[in-house]
Amino acid sequence: MLPFLIVGGVGLAVLLISLVVGDIFDHFDIGDGAISGTALGIAAVVFGASGALTTTNGLDTLWAYVLAAVLAIIAYVIAVVFVKRLTKSSDGVPASALGLSGVTRSTVSPAGGEVSLDGPHEVERRLAYADDTIAEGVRVRVIEHAGTRVKVVAE
Structure with a gap:
């Protein structure tokens, strides 16, 4: 055995x-x-x-x-x-989030944060960053998609 x-x-x-x-x-x-x-x-x-x-x-x-x-x-x-x-x-290519709108779920700064996006394939939060600090609960728009992170600006 x-x-x-x-x-x-x-x-x-x-x-x-x-x-x-x-x-x-x-x-x-x-x-x-x-x-x-x-x-x-x-x-x-x-x-x-x-x-x-x-x-x-x-x-x-x-x-x-x-x-x-x-x-x-x-x-x-x-x-x-x-x-x-x-x-x-599995195609391994994530859908582009460029142009999608959403809401910040935490404060987003150049160091990072989280957003929820309003897209057909967006079911979870994404890591995000911004040039300026954006408070939690603010509507944002994605202006850049880098890997799994997105760059956002306040709408």
Whole structure:
């Protein structure tokens, strides 16, 4: 049972690293995304967990390895399909907020602040900054969009 626990533990570590840091195999571009750290982590965790469970329930060790390998391959394929689908569905380009109006939710200054904008894709607050200090609750208009922050002026 120890090999299953080791593989499962390594898989969990790879999965956590891929989820926190990002996919560790993105830099290699192998097979158009066929190798995914997230999918490998999932497959190793499934291999370890299913092998440990089948071994503790009395299944012969050879069959435990076979069953664990089959389930790990199935989990890997499913994970790769989902990762590819999610990657293709996200365009990564935020909608421009240039010209949108909104309200300051905190005092906005050159150092920063928060605004809520009245746009179709604006559901949360945005970080904002302004040349002059603008008090909370004042209507503003976006004049510049820099990354995730917006530059605003009072209307």
